[in-house]
Amino acid sequence: MDILETITAHTAALRLPLYAVTVSATRKTDTPLMLVMHWHGFRADPHVSGALLSVAGSAVQVNQRWDSYADIDRATLDAGWRLGAWEVERIARPAWWRLNAPDSEALACRRAFADYSDTDCADEAMVVEAPDHQALLDLAARRGYVRWLFRPRKGGVWSQIDGDDGTLDADGGRSMPCPVAPQPEGRELRRRVIYRLGHARQLLI
Secondary structure, eight states: OOOHHHHHHHHHHHOOOEEEEEEEEESSTTOOEEEEEEEOOEEEOSSSTTOEEEOOEEEEEEOOOOSSHHHHHHHHHHHHHHTTOSEEEEEEEOOOOSTTOOHHHHHHHHHHTTOOTTSTTHHHHEEEEOTTHHHHHHHHHHHOEEEEEEOOSTTBGGGGSOOOBTTOOTTSOOOSOOOOOOOOOOSSOOSEEEEEOOOBSSOOO
């Protein structure tokens, strides 16, 4: 599984810095993934003279087979490592299509799968290329999902911030292989896992 190729292709095409990347998978193996790229950039508002709007994010369905979440862990860690991310966060979420589920769970699921239909600017918030978009949303709502998040430094807005990461090369990325291994899991994923990729050059006291 290689999600890095999709990210770099979109970055080269749009020529905009990335703010964050998320990867979401339902709690059913071998289903498509939702890769969402959040861009840092602005465009002219066609309705208000002189006003600016945020550039829409890009959501892409990734049809690559996977047997366990370790497969997605590995692909996301590799992408985050190559793009200079300080860390990769993984969060397991329960199904929200249940009695008395909080609205915040439903909203988090919609955003993880690039759904902004509850807003007045759905078409302006996200450009979605996903034939199975609604089916993935419904499955995540019924069975739960897992979402990965990282903020790239190479090709991202974070390259503008001074850092003390001794693992980065001159352009803010890193060379393969990624030395961070996926954490072994039992039958249930832990709710939140942080994979630390970056390391400071010196000890701060």
